[in-house]
Amino acid sequence: MDTAAAALPxxxxxxxxxxxxxxxxxxxxxxxxxxxxxxxPGACDYHQDLYDDxxxxxxxxxxxxxLPPEMPQGSYMIVDSSDHDPGEKARLQLPTMKENDTxxxxxxxxxxxxxxxxxxxxxxxxxxxxxxxANPIWNVTGFxxxxxxxxxxAVSTFWPNEYQVIFEAEVSGGRSGYIAIDDIQVxxxxxxxxxxxxxxxxxxxxxxxxxxxxxxATGRDAVHNKxxxxxxxxxxxxxxxxxxxxxxxxxxxxxxxxxxxxxxDLYRCVTQSERGSGVSNFAQLIVREPPRPxxxxxxxxxxxxxxxxxLNANSIIGDGPIILKEVEYRMTSGSWTETHAVxxxxxxxxxxxPDTEYEIRVLLTRPGEGGTGLPGPPLxxxxxxxxxxRTPKTLKIAxxxxxxxxxDWESLGYNITRxxxxxxxxxxxxxxxxxxxxxxxxxxxxxxxxxxxNHLPPYTNVSLKMILTNPEGRKESEETIIQxxxxxxxxxxxxxxxxxSFENKIFLNWKEPLDPNGIITQYEISYSSIRSFxxxxxxxxxPQTVSNLWNSTHHVFMHLHPxxxxxxxxxxxxxxxxxxxxxxxxxxxxxxxxxPDYEGVDASLNETATTIxxxxxxxxxxxxxxxxxxxxxxxxxxxxxxxxxGAMECYQVPVTYQNAMxxxxxxxxxxxxxxxxxxxxxxxxVGDNRTYQGFWNPPLxxxxxYNIYFQAMSSVEKETKTQCVRIATKAAATEEPEVIPDPxxxxxxxxxxxxxxxxxxxxxxxxxxxxxxxxxxRSYYSYSYYLKLAKKRKDAMGNTRQEMTHMVNAMDRxxxxxxTLHAEDxxxxxxxxxxxxxxxxxxxxxxxxxVLVPITGRKNVxxxxxxxxxxxxxx
Numbered sequence: 001m002d003t004a005a006a007a008l009p010x011x012x013x014x015x016x017x018x019x020x021x022x023x024x025x026x027x028x029x030x031x032x033x034x035x036x037x038x039x040x041p042g043a044c045d046y047h048q049d050l051y052d053d054x055x056x057x058x059x060x061x062x063x064x065x066x067l068p069p070e071m072p073q074g075s076y077m078i079v080d081s082s083d084h085d086p087g088e089k090a091r092l093q094l095p096t097m098k099e100n101d102t103x104x105x106x107x108x109x110x111x112x113x114x115x116x117x118x119x120x121x122x123x124x125x126x127x128x129x130x131x132x133x134a135n136p137i138w139n140v141t142g143f144x145x146x147x148x149x150x151x152x153x154a155v156s157t158f159w160p161n162e163y164q165v166i167f168e169a170e171v172s173g174g175r176s177g178y179i180a181i182d183d184i185q186v187x188x189x190x191x192x193x194x195x196x197x198x199x200x201x202x203x204x205x206x207x208x209x210x211x212x213x214x215x216x217a218t219g220r221d222a223v224h225n226k227x228x229x230x231x232x233x234x235x236x237x238x239x240x241x242x243x244x245x246x247x248x249x250x251x252x253x254x255x256x257x258x259x260x261x262x263x264x265d266l267y268r269c270v271t272q273s274e275r276g277s278g279v280s281n282f283a284q285l286i287v288r289e290p291p292r293p294x295x296x297x298x299x300x301x302x303x304x305x306x307x308x309x310x311l312n313a314n315s316i317i318g319d320g321p322i323i324l325k326e327v328e329y330r331m332t333s334g335s336w337t338e339t340h341a342v343x344x345x346x347x348x349x350x351x352x353x354p355d356t357e358y359e360i361r362v363l364l365t366r367p368g369e370g371g372t373g374l375p376g377p378p379l380x381x382x383x384x385x386x387x388x389x390r391t392p393k394t395l396k397i398a399x400x401x402x403x404x405x406x407x408d409w410e411s412l413g414y415n416i417t418r419x420x421x422x423x424x425x426x427x428x429x430x431x432x433x434x435x436x437x438x439x440x441x442x443x444x445x446x447x448x449x450x451x452x453x454n455h456l457p458p459y460t461n462v463s464l465k466m467i468l469t470n471p472e473g474r475k476e477s478e479e480t481i482i483q484x485x486x487x488x489x490x491x492x493x494x495x496x497x498x499x500x501s502f503e504n505k506i507f508l509n510w511k512e513p514l515d516p517n518g519i520i521t522q523y524e525i526s527y528s529s530i531r532s533f534x535x536x537x538x539x540x541x542x543p544q545t546v547s548n549l550w551n552s553t554h555h556v557f558m559h560l561h562p563x564x565x566x567x568x569x570x571x572x573x574x575x576x577x578x579x580x581x582x583x584x585x586x587x588x589x590x591x592x593x594x595x596p597d598y599e600g601v602d603a604s605l606n607e608t609a610t611t612i613x614x615x616x617x618x619x620x621x622x623x624x625x626x627x628x629x630x631x632x633x634x635x636x637x638x639x640x641x642x643x644x645x646g647a648m649e650c651y652q653v654p655v656t657y658q659n660a661m662x663x664x665x666x667x668x669x670x671x672x673x674x675x676x677x678x679x680x681x682x683x684x685x686v687g688d689n690r691t692y693q694g695f696w697n698p699p700l701x702x703x704x705x706y707n708i709y710f711q712a713m714s715s716v717e718k719e720t721k722t723q724c725v726r727i728a729t730k731a732a733a734t735e736e737p738e739v740i741p742d743p744x745x746x747x748x749x750x751x752x753x754x755x756x757x758x759x760x761x762x763x764x765x766x767x768x769x770x771x772x773x774x775x776x777x778r779s780y781y782s783y784s785y786y787l788k789l790a791k792k793r794k795d796a797m798g799n800t801r802q803e804m805t806h807m808v809n810a811m812d813r814x815x816x817x818x819x820t821l822h823a824e825d826x827x828x829x830x831x832x833x834x835x836x837x838x839x840x841x842x843x844x845x846x847x848x849x850x851v852l853v854p855i856t857g858r859k860n861v862x863x864x865x866x867x868x869x870x871x872x873x874x875x
Contacts, residue, residue, distance in 0.1 A: 033186035049091035076182035079169040104191035119177025123168040138277035154194040154278035194276030195219030200283040215269035229254035289318035291364040293376030324365035355385020355419035385419030391475035402458040402487030422470040458487035458517040486518030489579040499586035509554035518574035533563035562623025563590035590623035592723035593712035603727040610699035611687035619712035626675040636705035650724035
């Protein structure tokens with residue numbers, strides 16, 4: 001046993017009871033097995049264990065040793081803990097004791113360390129008949145000082161058993177100090193301070209019963225004595241009860257609960273007190289197995305009310321002898337059991353029910369409490385049966401649910417079935433919409449008081465009937481019609497969900513669930529926004545819920561955000577609750593951006609003959625970010641109806657100035673600006689002769705009136721919304737301004753000048769050809785005719801030169817008057833730069849001019865009445 005180091009002083013004080021001078025007076029009473037180690041352990045027939053970890057060391061008084069000077073002098077056996085690892089053990093074996101006698105083993109010991117540390121543990125083991133080592137019957141742990149202490153062990157040996165005492169030293173974790181033993185005396189009389197046990201007898205019990213060992217010891221039981229029953233494999237069983245028999249003896253009882261074959265082993269009693277320790281002999285626990293037949297009874301005959309069997313009890317499992325045989329039988333469908341004692345190899349069971357299944361077993365009993373073994377294997381057989389007496393009564397409905405019906409029926413005993421082997425079947429059928437029907441029959445458990453018909457449709461009339469059958473006939477009950485209960489409805493069909501989007505509302509309609517499973521009472525629609533094209537719209541709000549009556553399958557959701565996707569969950573409800581929800585996502589249409597109110601506000605900042613400067617203010621997005629700003633110029637015509645600024649339709653189709661002039665459109669796009677170019681109000685000049693995102697902003701015609709419109713456009717995916725407002729009107733000029741060409745005519749003239757410049761070479765070649773032909777045909781014309789022709793030609797060329805010079809000067813002044821508000825705009829370029837054309841050549845004082853001169857004459861190759869030629873010269 002392990003002893004705490006804290007309790008060691010009590011051991012030391014009580015075990016130091018034998019003074020050293022007394023040892024010499026008892027030398028004559030020593031028995032074989034004692035040793036003083038003067039001549040070593042071998043002289044005393046002591047042996048080192050062959051299977052331990054290291055050896056005990058002999059210290060001789062006649063030889064020098066390495067021990068500290070404070071260690072005792074003399075001869076003894078010692079273990080140096082510092083030389084070994086923690087947990088390692090050394091065992092010293094005493095000679096085997098075979099005498100049928102009582103022995104008292106007295107010895108000296110010490111556990112010492114220079115630093116007062118724990119050197120280890122000294123254990124005393126007692127091995128019986130060379131069996132396994134059990135737990136120690138005595139031990140001491142920790143520092144005990146450098147003086148010898150004495151202890152005694154009371155050992156009882158009984159023939160033919162043999163005992164062997166073993167001293168075991170176990171190294172502790174401190175690995176410091178010494179464990180020593182000396183002066184071992186084996187006395188042939190009882191110990192004075194430790195109790196001796198009387199012979200412990202064997203105990204025999206039947207398996208499953210409680211086994212009790214009673215240990216009787218000489219000596220008086222002390223309150224602090226430790227007493228236990230030790231199994232050979234080392235298991236310790238605590239004492240159940242102790243009592244004093246007289247002043248010299250006491251008894252201790254140990255109880256093992258419900259023992260089995262695995263508990264069969266050798267046991268001994270061990271006591272330990274402050275004065276020493278005692279151990280008894282090993283006694284055997286014998287566990288007997290109650291007998292049980294190997295084979296079931298054999299059926300010899302059968303009738304409606306009897307069964308004849310043979311016991312078959314000769315072959316058994318377990319231990320004999322058999323003192324009683326019994327037959328146990330019962331109905332397999334019942335709970336009662338009857339047992340009959342049998343004294344013959346065969347037995348006939350009378351008064352049985354017809355067509356009833358019986359289970360028959362044989363019981364065997366051996367001597368002792370709990371000697372009756374388990375029943376043997378059963379014989380299951382059946383008596384003969386008869387036709388059922390009558391039809392089952394009408395079914396009783398126990399429970400009605402939406403998809404199941406539980407039915408009860410009367411108890412079908414022998415008086416009705418006349419046969420315990422029968423089948424009970426429940427048949428049902430029902431009709432549903434669309435000419436759907438189903439019929440089926442289910443086998444029921446005859447032992448169950450009710451049966452459940454599952455997988456039925458809710459809110460449907462179901463016809464039920466029960467059928468009783470046995471091998472001799474068939475009986476059917478009357479039909480019962482039951483309506484199943486309502487259930488939660490199925491989901492609203494996904495294909496029926498349709499949402500119509502507007503800017504701030506959604507019209508949602510649906511159809512009733514395909515499986516209403518009852519009467520629809522209402523529809524519940526919960527919705528919430530999940531995303532939006534407009535980043536300013538919050539989408540993380542809580543869902544909202546609306547409810548509609550059962551006959552309303554549509555709803556209009558108002559006050560929604562434009563350009564926002566809403567997720568709708570719709571579910572139907574009956575009195576049983578709501579069914580599963582069906583989801584749909586619908587996105588509202590985006591709204592046109594909101595432009596600032598220009599009503600009563602003068603957006604015009606500056607105006608010239610060909611330009612007008614207006615103040616552009618950014619728009620507010622609604623449902624989608626601003627995609628672009630557009631400036632639209634509409635030409636005013638006196639016969640055209642004036643557009644209303646408040647309720648006008650915006651210009652959806654972008655038209656360039658060139659396409660407007662060629663197609664006769666009443667408006668053109670002067671510019672398109674990205675939203676990043678207008679973070680705050682800014683001026684813009686209409687007619688600055690620049691290009692914005694591919695749209696030319698040409699100079700305005702002075703004698704024409706214009707409406708200036710400002711448009712903001714939002715576009716996402718395939719949807720575009722535009723908002724526009726008239727921000728300025730430029731009236732037509734009433735006086736002739738400085739020569740500024742009409743923009744349309746200016747464009748035509750520029751184009752003509754470019755074409756004429758490209759065709760000058762061609763006309764020069766034609767002129768040379770004409771001159772050559774005229775010279776060859778001089779006979780046809782007089783010299784005076786050529787003089788007149790040259791004069792006319794000179795006058796026409798002079799007039800043409802004056803007109804072209806006037807037009808070019810007017811264009812120069814028009815370009816010079818353009819606004820400087822967009823001089824640094826990287827998106828604007830002049831039309832003249834775009835077409836690589838300059839109205840004036842810086843290095844050439846002359847301007848090439850094409851003069852158209854008609855030439856007439858009489859009938860000749862030129863056909864003067866129908867043809868004309870172009871005369872070209874440099875002015």
